[in-house]
Amino acid sequence: MTFYLIRRVAIGIFLLFLMSAMFFTLTRVTPGAPISVGENPRIHQATITLRLHRLGLVDEQGNPYSIPQQYVQYLGALIHGDLGDSYINNERVTTLLMQRLPNSILLLGAALLVALAIGIPLGIFAATRQYSKLDITTSIVSYVGVSIPSFVLGIYLLLIFGVILKQSPLHWGFPLFGMHTGGVDDPLDLLYHMVLPVTSLAILQIAIFSRFMRASMLEVLHQDYIRTARAKGLSLEKVNYKHALRNAILPIITLVAIAIPQIVNGAIITEGIFSWPGTGQLAFQAVVDRDYPVILGVVMLVAAGTVLFNLIADVTYAIADPRIRY
Amino acid sequence: MAQVPPIPIGPAGVPGAVPDQLSVETTVQQERDLAQPGGAKADEFGGAPELGFWRLAVIRFLHHRVATGALIILGIIVLSAIVVPIITGDLYRIQDYRHPFKPPFQSFQHLLGTDDLGRDELARLLRGARVSIMVGVLAVVGYLLIGGTLGALAGYYGGWLDNALMRFTDIIISAPFLLVVIAVTAATGGVRLSTVIIVIAATGWYEIGRLMRAQFLVLREQEFVQAARALGASNARIIVRHILPNALAPIIVSATLGVSGIILLEAALGFLGYSIPPPEPSWGNMLQQFEQYLLDDQAYLVVFPATALLITALCINLIGDGIRDALDPRQR
Numbered sequence: 001m002t003f004y005l006i007r008r009v010a011i012g013i014f015l016l017f018l019m020s021a022m023f024f025t026l027t028r029v030t031p032g033a034p035i036s037v038g039e040n041p042r043i044h045q046a047t048i049t050l051r052l053h054r055l056g057l058v059d060e061q062g063n064p065y066s067i068p069q070q071y072v073q074y075l076g077a078l079i080h081g082d083l084g085d086s087y088i089n090n091e092r093v094t095t096l097l098m099q100r101l102p103n104s105i106l107l108l109g110a111a112l113l114v115a116l117a118i119g120i121p122l123g124i125f126a127a128t129r130q131y132s133k134l135d136i137t138t139s140i141v142s143y144v145g146v147s148i149p150s151f152v153l154g155i156y157l158l159l160i161f162g163v164i165l166k167q168s169p170l171h172w173g174f175p176l177f178g179m180h181t182g183g184v185d186d187p188l189d190l191l192y193h194m195v196l197p198v199t200s201l202a203i204l205q206i207a208i209f210s211r212f213m214r215a216s217m218l219e220v221l222h223q224d225y226i227r228t229a230r231a232k233g234l235s236l237e238k239v240n241y242k243h244a245l246r247n248a249i250l251p252i253i254t255l256v257a258i259a260i261p262q263i264v265n266g267a268i269i270t271e272g273i274f275s276w277p278g279t280g281q282l283a284f285q286a287v288v289d290r291d292y293p294v295i296l297g298v299v300m301l302v303a304a305g306t307v308l309f310n311l312i313a314d315v316t317y318a319i320a321d322p323r324i325r326y
Numbered sequence: 327m328a329q330v331p332p333i334p335i336g337p338a339g340v341p342g343a344v345p346d347q348l349s350v351e352t353t354v355q356q357e358r359d360l361a362q363p364g365g366a367k368a369d370e371f372g373g374a375p376e377l378g379f380w381r382l383a384v385i386r387f388l389h390h391r392v393a394t395g396a397l398i399i400l401g402i403i404v405l406s407a408i409v410v411p412i413i414t415g416d417l418y419r420i421q422d423y424r425h426p427f428k429p430p431f432q433s434f435q436h437l438l439g440t441d442d443l444g445r446d447e448l449a450r451l452l453r454g455a456r457v458s459i460m461v462g463v464l465a466v467v468g469y470l471l472i473g474g475t476l477g478a479l480a481g482y483y484g485g486w487l488d489n490a491l492m493r494f495t496d497i498i499i500s501a502p503f504l505l506v507v508i509a510v511t512a513a514t515g516g517v518r519l520s521t522v523i524i525v526i527a528a529t530g531w532y533e534i535g536r537l538m539r540a541q542f543l544v545l546r547e548q549e550f551v552q553a554a555r556a557l558g559a560s561n562a563r564i565i566v567r568h569i570l571p572n573a574l575a576p577i578i579v580s581a582t583l584g585v586s587g588i589i590l591l592e593a594a595l596g597f598l599g600y601s602i603p604p605p606e607p608s609w610g611n612m613l614q615q616f617e618q619y620l621l622d623d624q625a626y627l628v629v630f631p632a633t634a635l636l637i638t639a640l641c642i643n644l645i646g647d648g649i650r651d652a653l654d655p656r657q658r
Contacts, residue, residue: 019497026510147639149590151597152632155616159628163620258499265504269594284598287508295509299501306500 001318008314012307019303020296024074027292028067055085055293083297088289093297096282101301104278107271108263111198112256115205120252122206123213127221127248128240138210145207150266154200154273161196197274201266205259212255217248250321257306257313264302386652393648400641403634407455418449419605430626441627442615450607451634457601457608458638461523461592462585468527469584473534474577480535481542482565491539495532503529504594511600519602522595526588537580541573575653582646586639593635609635 049062056073058064065073077084083093126138148156220226221244229239267280275281279298286294377385388394411418422444430439430447438447480488498506510525511517545551546569554568595601596610604611612631619627 015493015496015500018493019501022497023501023506023509143640143643144636147586147590147643148636149594151594152613152635155613155620155628155632158616159620159625163623163625261500261502264502268502268504269597283502283505287505287512287598287600290512295505299505299509302502302505303497303500310500 005315008311012311015307016300016303020075020078020300021071023296023299024071025067027296028070055087078300083300084293086286086291086294088286088291088294093293096294097279097297097301100277100279100282103276104267104271104280107194107197107276107278108201108260108267110194111201111263112205112259114198115202115209115259116252116256118202119206119209120213120249123210124217124240124245124248126210127214127217130218135214138214142207142211145203146211148203149269150200150204151269151273153203154197154270157196157200158273193274197270197276200273201263201270204266205263208259209252209255213248213252216251217244220244220248250317253313253317253320257309260309261302261306383649383652387648390648390651393644393651396641396644396648400638400645403455403638403641404459407452407459410452411449411456414446414449414452417446418453418607419445421445427622427624427627430630438630439626441612442618442624447627447630450612451609451630454607454609454612454631455634455638457519457596457606458589458592458635461519461526461601462589462642464523465526465530465588466581466584468523469531469534470577470581472527473531473536474538476531477535477538478542478565478570478573481539482546482561482569488539491532491535495536498529498532504591507591507595508598508600511595517600517603522592522601526591530584530588530591534577534580534584537576538573541576542569545569545572579646579650579653582649583643586642586646589642590635590639 045062049058049060052058052062053060056065056070056077074084081094083097085091086093086096089096122138122141126132126135129135221240226239226244229243230236234243264280267278268284269280270276271278271280272284279301283295283298285291286298422440424444425436425440426442426444428436428440428444430437432439436446436448438451441447441450476487476491480491507525507529510529511521514521514525542565551564551568554564559568592601592608593610593613596608597613599611599614601610602608609631613628616628619625
């Protein structure tokens with residue numbers, strides 16, 4: 001187990017290394033220097049050189065570093081937890097990320113929890129009552145869920161709750177377009193503002209989780225030991241929820257790890273639609289501004305998170321399922 | 327299940343064993359044999375109509391009512407996306423400043439109303455359908471070419487190619503895909519549809535690559551491959567003629583589902599302004615000004631493209647599942 005852990009961590013670090021190399025090269029081969037956009041044309045050459053030097057693009061004399069040289073510098077800083085400076089904001093990328101990260105974790109974490117809390121029971125009930133009305137409804141919901149991108153769902157939600165229901169006597173007063181929240185000081189208000197973005201992010205994962213859970217549960221329910229348990233005279237509930245569920249729910253652990261980059265994908269647009277000041281919005285703005293250090297920072301952050309969660313998922317899996325040996 | 331007509335017992339003198347009773351198992355076995363080249367042919371059972379694997383799959387698909395319905399709806403969408411813009415020509419970009427925001431279902435001239443610049447919404451929707459479908463189909467062809475080839479080679483030969491494929495997959499899976507696609511599109515300079523297609527194809531092929539690899543890993547160990555090798559078939563011949571036809575079923579399903587994934591991705595890119603630039607409409611960039619439309623009570627301009635997107639993706643997913651059931655009747 002220890003050896004396995006060490007190996008997995010090593011592979012994870014190697015992956016992050018490869019990824020940083022790939023995206024670093026990608027962002028550096030693009031045309032255009034960061035200084036050329038939106039700068040005063042009368043700015044002094046020495047000032048430009050100084051700024052480019054501070055961004056790690058040229059040396060003191062203004063001779064540009066080659067891409068491998070830049071990459072080595074970047075890696076050196078990365079080991080110290082420094083992701084470089086933003087081209088636009090005159091801020092460290094880590095500072096920018098740390099400002100936004102709590103908001104995103106709140107939103108994405110809530111979406112993931114909601115998806116798990118709804119998706120898994122839905123899948124279980126659909127499987128234990130195969131071909132019932134509930135099962136068919138679940139299937140339909142999951143079909144729609146995977147066929148609707150989160151931003152389209154977000155727009156529909158805004159239309160329904162923001163535009164249509166606002167005019168009805170049942171005015172829920174849902175937030176529409178950038179209204180301010182009381183933040184963490186006012187949890188109820190915060191929750192209120194989270195409903196729509198969380199819904200639009202969670203629906204895809206609910207669809208995926210319930211579909212997967214149903215298939216996994218059905219597979220287990222058709223195994224011999226379930227029939228044996230029933231034949232021994234155990235109640236249906238006990239067999240379904242104690243014997244079958246324990247085995248059927250295990251693969252979900254892996255699915256949760258895979259869900260994280262997917263939710264981040266959704267968040268890039270959803271945070272924009274609902275004016276949620278998170279990392280996704282930061283990333284999107286960075287793309288618009290071609291602020292490559294920030295883009296790279298977000299990509300690396302998400303990648304590191306995914307690698308970490310994959311590792312946790314595999315270890316949890318090994319602990320939860322004694323049949324797995326490493 | 328398979329709709330195979332009862333097979334009459336063959337006339338005397340037909341070589342090979344003729345089973346006394348033809349049970350359901352026989353039919354399933356027959357299908358399995360048909361799926362593999364060199365398996366038993368239907369006429370060994372004597373005079374039965376020769377229904378190939380694919381013919382049977384089509385029959386099974388058509389018995390799947392939901393999938394067939396979805397196919398018909400998608401067919402109508404695709405057909406009108408191809409035909410109507412030819413007839414209406416430049417209508418999608420003709421601006422009529424006197425009649426912006428004409429509500430839908432009011433006049434026959436603008437059936438779905440007009441947008442902020444007085445352009446016909448229906449013409450724009452169908453023009454956008456063209457973009458979506460074209461990107462979806464072409465990028466999936468890219469998936470199949472890149473992922474199919476690399477997956478087949480990795481599965482068949484193993485070694486460093488296999489390792490490289492798996493690591494690439496790991497990288498793409500752990501990265502926020504949308505951000506990567508946007509960054510690459512932005513990095514390659516001007517936003518053009520060809521760039522979008524190439525970028526999607528170049529980053530999204532891994533799923534088909536992995537599937538193909540898994541298929542080849544299993545199939546290369548099977549007896550019929552050994553037999554082919556024993557008969558002196560070259561590696562290329564074994565891959566193309568013997569393994570590939572047997573590996574196709576899950577690839578077709580994945581490719582079908584891939585089309586809907588790409589259409590949604592393209593819409594997301596268009597929504598963010600990283601797909602085909604205006605005045606060319608796409609379902610994504612028609613949604614770009616949604617805030618404006620929602621606040622000004624022109625919700626129809628939001629509902630039409632969003633619903634078109636949803637219906638198309640839903641139809642494709644339903645068809646994909648129908649194909650899955652049709653190709654693998656044992657799965658149910």
